[in-house]
Amino acid sequence: AQSVTQLGSHVSVSEGALVLLRCNYSSSVPPYLFWYVQYPNQGLQLLLKYTTGATLVKGINGFEAEFKKSETSFHLTKPSAHMSDAAEYFCAVSSDTGRRALTFGSGTRLQVQP
Amino acid sequence: SQTIHQWPATLVQPVGSPLSLECTVEGTSNPNLYWYRQAAGRGLQLLFYSVGIGQISSEVPQNLSASRPQDRQFILSSKKLLLSDSGFYLCAWSQRKGYGYTFGSGTRLTVV
16 A cells, blocks of 8 residues: 655745745655646646656756655755745556555645745 | 546535536547646545446545447536535546546535
């Protein structure tokens, strides 16, 4: 079974500050890891994904995440927050076996203060 | 390019009424299709997934059902809605052997 834990349901940062959203996963097989962003009343948009290869993954809008197998983590970072980054962020895990469906974390709502 | 369409965008239905939400994918064939639900203040819960026409797997026992009458069409239904069925419903697809998941724009369902 797979699971995802996102630490902190709400994170608030100042504009220009570092963004760090935490994600830890549990998987008995090599995982595929994803970060999605959701703006109010919209679907989910893929920010970035890790499947194989380089453990530091760069995504859209200046976000990146690093897969750390030893820590079972896939934290999302951005060096400098913009007001437009305010949204809800979901970490998700899947695998190359089974039903290939995503298991999501409970989400982290990011607020950006001016 | 591939696109996913989901409708309606919003829906208000009385308790006990039927439900039909539709999702279609264009520009690909044999996709994996998924229905997720997002309840207020909660994460996303997988409801159903399908790897082919007529092949539906249910993740959570409830009064909802899903059907896949065509390769790129996925329908979520209910015969009698409950208040607890309110939420944001998202359809998604992925390539059969790929790693990408693309979501539709969602349907906001309010059961009153």
